[in-house]
Each structure stands twice: as C-alpha cells, then as structure tokens.
Amino acid sequence: MNVLECEGLAKAFDELVAVDDVGFHIAAGETYGLLGPNGAGKTTTISMISGILESDAGKVTVAGKEITTRTTDGNAEIGYVPQDIAIYPDLTARENLRFFGKLYGIPKASLGPRVDEVLEVIGLSDRGDDRTEEYSGGMKRRLNIGIGLLHEPSLLILDEPTVGVDPQSRNSILESVELLGQSGTAVLYTTHYMEEAERLCDRVAIIDGGKIRAEGTRRELVELVGQRDTINLGVIGSAYRLVEALESMPEIHKITAADASVEILVDGASSVLPRILEVAQQSEVGVSGVEVVEPNLESVFLHLTGKALRD
Amino acid sequence: MRASMIIALKDLSQRIRDKSAILLGIVAPLGLALIFAAIIPDASDFTSDIQVGVVDDDRSAISAPFINDVLPSVEADGLLTVESYDSAETAIAAVDAGTISAAYIFPEGFSDSLQAGGEATVEIVGNVDDSIATQIAKAVLDSYLAEVDAVGVAVGAVMVSGGSDVAGIAQSVTASTSAVVLADVAAGNRELDATTFFSAGMAVFFLFFTVQFGVSSLLEERHFGTLPRLLGAPISRWSVIGGKAITSFVLGLISMIVLAVATTFMIGAEWGNPLGVLILMICGVMSALGIMALVAVVAKTPEQAANYQAIVAVALGMLGGTFFPLSQGPRILSLFSKLTPHAWFLQGLGDLSAGESLKAVVTPALALLAFFVVTIGIASIWRKEVLAP
Ligand SMILES: Nc1ncnc2c1ncn2[C@@H]1O[C@H](COP(=O)(O)OP(=O)(O)OP(=O)(O)O)[C@@H](O)[C@H]1O
Numbered sequence A: 001m002n003v004l005e006c007e008g009l010a011k012a013f014d015e016l017v018a019v020d021d022v023g024f025h026i027a028a029g030e031t032y033g034l035l036g037p038n039g040a041g042k043t044t045t046i047s048m049i050s051g052i053l054e055s056d057a058g059k060v061t062v063a064g065k066e067i068t069t070r071t072t073d074g075n076a077e078i079g080y081v082p083q084d085i086a087i088y089p090d091l092t093a094r095e096n097l098r099f100f101g102k103l104y105g106i107p108k109a110s111l112g113p114r115v116d117e118v119l120e121v122i123g124l125s126d127r128g129d130d131r132t133e134e135y136s137g138g139m140k141r142r143l144n145i146g147i148g149l150l151h152e153p154s155l156l157i158l159d160e161p162t163v164g165v166d167p168q169s170r171n172s173i174l175e176s177v178e179l180l181g182q183s184g185t186a187v188l189y190t191t192h193y194m195e196e197a198e199r200l201c202d203r204v205a206i207i208d209g210g211k212i213r214a215e216g217t218r219r220e221l222v223e224l225v226g227q228r229d230t231i232n233l234g235v236i237g238s239a240y241r242l243v244e245a246l247e248s249m250p251e252i253h254k255i256t257a258a259d260a261s262v263e264i265l266v267d268g269a270s271s272v273l274p275r276i277l278e279v280a281q282q283s284e285v286g287v288s289g290v291e292v293v294e295p296n297l298e299s300v301f302l303h304l305t306g307k308a309l310r311d
Numbered sequence B: 001m002r003a004s005m006i007i008a009l010k011d012l013s014q015r016i017r018d019k020s021a022i023l024l025g026i027v028a029p030l031g032l033a034l035i036f037a038a039i040i041p042d043a044s045d046f047t048s049d050i051q052v053g054v055v056d057d058d059r060s061a062i063s064a065p066f067i068n069d070v071l072p073s074v075e076a077d078g079l080l081t082v083e084s085y086d087s088a089e090t091a092i093a094a095v096d097a098g099t100i101s102a103a104y105i106f107p108e109g110f111s112d113s114l115q116a117g118g119e120a121t122v123e124i125v126g127n128v129d130d131s132i133a134t135q136i137a138k139a140v141l142d143s144y145l146a147e148v149d150a151v152g153v154a155v156g157a158v159m160v161s162g163g164s165d166v167a168g169i170a171q172s173v174t175a176s177t178s179a180v181v182l183a184d185v186a187a188g189n190r191e192l193d194a195t196t197f198f199s200a201g202m203a204v205f206f207l208f209f210t211v212q213f214g215v216s217s218l219l220e221e222r223h224f225g226t227l228p229r230l231l232g233a234p235i236s237r238w239s240v241i242g243g244k245a246i247t248s249f250v251l252g253l254i255s256m257i258v259l260a261v262a263t264t265f266m267i268g269a270e271w272g273n274p275l276g277v278l279i280l281m282i283c284g285v286m287s288a289l290g291i292m293a294l295v296a297v298v299a300k301t302p303e304q305a306a307n308y309q310a311i312v313a314v315a316l317g318m319l320g321g322t323f324f325p326l327s328q329g330p331r332i333l334s335l336f337s338k339l340t341p342h343a344w345f346l347q348g349l350g351d352l353s354a355g356e357s358l359k360a361v362v363t364p365a366l367a368l369l370a371f372f373v374v375t376i377g378i379a380s381i382w383r384k385e386v387l388a389p
C-alpha cells in the first residue's frame, strides 16, 4: 500500500519555475530518495507534500488523506524534518519535544515516556534538560530529526538531514533512517550526496531544474542510461604496451593510460576482467592492483543532466 | 483554540524566561511612574490663599455652571477660596478693602445680550496690589469660557485702587470677541491627578512595547525555522496567529493590571472604577495588539520589526499625551491625539476618575476597538505572506 502519492506538483516563484510536474509514490517500509543539486526543487517539493507551501497544481495524499495548506487531518501522518535546524534555542531538548508532541496531539499520558524514548534514540538523554543553544551543531541536527520522529508518523520526510554533520553523527543518522525503513515507515529522503542515496534508498528520483529526470532502483537507473563499468589497473612496466595489446578487444569501449595505470571502460567488468589480465601477462606487463568501479548515481546524474551533483 | 493555547503557553514561558517582557512590561513603566510622581508636583497638592468674590446679576445658563460647578471644583483643589456677593458695589468694596483679591462680576442681561447676537462682558475686578491673584482668577474664567465657546464674550480685567467708580470701570474694560458656537458646558474636571496620570500614561506607553513580544515572536518563529514546523503540524494556520495574539494579549493585560495595582498601593494612584478600568485596559491592549501586528507585518525581519515598533510606540505615545497632559498644549495637539489609542485610553480614565458612571468608558472603549479592527483588517491582507514558510 502506498503511504504517499503525489502527482502533477508544480510551483513557480514569480518567473522562476521551481517545481514542474513532479509525481511519485512511496510504499510503507520503502525509502525513497530525491537526489539533486542545489536549487533542484527538493525543498519546494517537500514543502508542498507536507502542506506547508501552497502548490500551483497537483495533488498529494498521505495514508489516503489529502494534504493541502488548509487541511490538518493528514498532517499528523507526516513527520517533517526541515533542511535548516528548526528548534527553539531558549528551550531545552525535552521542552522542544514536549511542545511539538502536544501540537501533534500525542496524549498527555504517553507524551513523557515517548519524549524519553526519542531522547534515547537521538542520543541526547543526558543533555535533554540543557537549553539547545548550548548544543553542538550535530546535537541540534539530531534533535531536529527527533522532533520529526516523535509522533511516529507513517511518512517521515527528511530534507538533507546530514548537512554539516561530523562523520560519526552522520552514520548514526543514516542508521536510524535504515531502522525506520525496516520498521515499516515510509521515508522520503532528499540529499545531494550520492552515497547516501545509494546506501539508504530503495528507489531514487533524480531531480534537476524542478523536474524528475529519471526514477527507479539504482540498478534500473544505471541500466537506463547504459552506463559501463570502469576498470582501473595499476601497472608495472609500460602502460602503453598494455594499451596497444588491449585496443583490439571488442568489449573495450575506451582505454586511457597514465604513468603507471590504465583506465578501461567496458560492458560487464566481471566477464572481461580475466581476459584483460591474461593479455597483460602475455605482454609481460605486471599488474600491481585492480579496481572495478561500477557506474554510480553520480555518473547517472552526469549523464542525464550534463552536470555534476556538487559544484 | 487548543493549539493556540499550546503555542501561547510555550511563548509565555519563553518570555518569562528571558525576563525582557517583565522588564519592559512592568519594571520600566513602574519605575518611571514612581520617578515622575516624585519629581513633578501634583497640581492638586498646590494650595494658595487667594480669595475671590463672585457676583451673579445675570443668573443665566452661562453664569450658573461657572459659579455652581467650576468655582467649587477649583475651590476643592485648593486654588481659590470663593465668596458670593449680592452686588457689584459690595464686591468692589471688598476688593478695595483687601478682603478679597479679585471679583467676578456677571452683569445683568449678560446672557440675553449674548443670545441676541451682541457682545457682553464679564468683569474681573482685581486689587492692584495683587495682580498675580487677578491673573489666576482670569485664567480660571478664560479656560471656562474656552470650554463654553460662547459667542461674543469678553473678559475684561481691571485693576482698581481705592475710590474708583463702577461705571468708569465698565467703560475701561477691553472688549474681545470670539465667534464660536456655544458648546458643551458640562466639561467639568476631567483631568487625572498627576500621580494617576503618570501611572496610566507610562502603563499605556509601555503597553505598546509589551504586546510586541507576542507579535514579533511570529517573525522569530520564521527566524528559528520553526514556522514551517508549525505550518506542517496538524493545526490550522489561524491557530498559529491565535497563539501569538493570546501571548500578546496576556502579556499586555497582565502588565497593565500589575501596574494599576502597584501604583495604587505604592503611590496612591486613583485609577477609578475597577470594572471600567478593566474594560479600558482590555480594549487598550487590543488596540496596541492591532497596531503592533500591522507594524510587524510590514517589517521583514524581527530586528526591523523591533525598530519600527519602537518608533511607532514612541511616536504614538508622545502624540497621545502619555508624557504630559494634552490640556497643557495647543488645542490642535489634542485633536491630533485622537488618532492615538493612548489619548482615548487616558480620556476614558479621566472620565472615570471624574466620578462618571461606567457609561463614560463606552466611547473610548469603542474608539480603542476601532483601532484594533482597522489595523487587524489591514494586517490580514498581508496574512498570506506572514505565514509563508
Ligand atoms: N520562497 C522562495 N521565493 C523565491 N524563490 C524560491 C523560494 N524558495 C525556493 N525558491 C527557488 O526555487 C528553486 C528551488 O529551490 P529549493 O529550495 O526547492 O531547492 P533545493 O533542491 O531544496 O536546493 P538545496 O539543495 O540548495 O536545498 C531555487 O531556484 C530557489 O531559488
């Protein structure tokens, strides 16, 4: 069953078209990624889905309930984690959580235990009664996420939650998102980090210029654009001799040599690699290392849009 | 409503915590009221031993209120002691003898002649040795006639020394005319005593700073990024606005009530009928709320809003006569002051303190509510932008 369904979403700010005919769906337990560079329209899309921003066109339903800026019913199904840290600096973490918990209608009796639980999950149990202005950036980020988790939404929307976070905190954030996915929550995750999208997301939409350029599993996306594997060989001896020997192989699309390495672009590295090594041996070129790089979303993105994810 | 209350409670606890609301809402106005009350002498504490006489040969609708209402209230304030005389001759004799410093003489036919469209003269006969007393007596009459706005009344002050004759005096009186229509005569003593004036003035002046906390916290929510969270929550957008309004209202009303109680007990301010005062306070807080909401809506950032609000609060406070009684300035000022809630609030209190019934607060209260309705109306045109994430 789809937790989120949206279609035909559009939004323009004066002349600028920020989002143009965006639509997708997310099933329970599925993690869906919106991957796109700065200004792609990720936040604008999310704001319309969560009923914060009025859309120019399109329709959103969450758990079967329609969402607009005027509805309130379906909003309780959504947990929203804004891109910018959105907490009250003069309140403690516990007070922040309690406030939003009440606003989301968590019953009085269960609010206290639930707040403790969330503090535990985000690793702030021992700092819960300190004002958040005294927190580090990473702690604020974690609380920012905790507020979105508090009321156990069926759809959790995270807008670039790891920006400006140290590697350790980032890892713990990614782990919690994975856990949520496993527990049946539908997750909408925006990022411009290709690695995060690859690690977390069951399906990814590549968004640029307000439009979804492609959508699917990582495999599907890679196949869609017909990306090839890259084999990097470290060589001892003449790299150029190896290039000459390999050039005639039909499976090789492109081969370039540097001082002590050769980069080879092929279809299906696993089947071609043994033959390449064989040729190297025959040409008496030593191989000091082999690296196979499968195509990633970064290269898919590059192919689809002609630009890099990060400038 | 429930969501508004949750938001208001959160805001109030933030405001209490940062203490600035208490500082601006209570400490500052109370401190200033105490200082003003201490350094500025209360007019009602000022007493003199000036004795004046009055002769009413006219017994008309113009002379009677002056003699029966104005003079006794001036007497009650301790400024003058008044004595009645049967005839102009006896009064002038008393002036001559120095028993009284000056005498008011309303001649027979005074009002008839006015009503016929002619000119008439009220005479003030003063002792030449006591010209200050004569000037004071003349000032009292002048201010009464200014209220009456009678057509063609002339006030002549004549200094007499022993042996002058009445007819001669009458002729030497300088005549002046003012061509205005006869106006409300019932304007008694509507002014607040100095202590109450400064207490109420400071309270309403700082009210505009106090309500700003709730209003500008909406801008703060955007600044902290929490506004999108509120908009995404399962609550209506109006309840966000409602929460801020409740915060402002509660802060404003509490500060006013605390100030009224504190100044009553600390410096003996007399705010008047508690119910009437409460009505004026509620309407006053709402007017401040509306004006500050409008200013906040026009501003782009919390800092800008705070600046604009300070300017507006000070400008309206000055114009509204919270620092000095408007009656001491030119008339035009008191007309303009009606463009401020402050003046209406103080006028309402003045009427109450003059012992008038609760009905006296109706007009000022309605005027204050009008400020609220108009400003909120304009502000709500901007509502969409205010609530844009
Ligand atoms: N309130 C606004 N007014 C005008 N333009 C806006 C507004 N919000 C977004 N935009 C524009 O819409 C486009 C999409 O912005 P959006 O914030 O959705 O991008 P994003 O994908 O979230 O980018 P980032 O990775 O930087 O967060 C941008 O060109 C942005 O400048």
Ligand SMILES: [Mg+2]
Binding pocket: A042, A043, A044, A083, A159
């Ligand atoms: Mg964004």
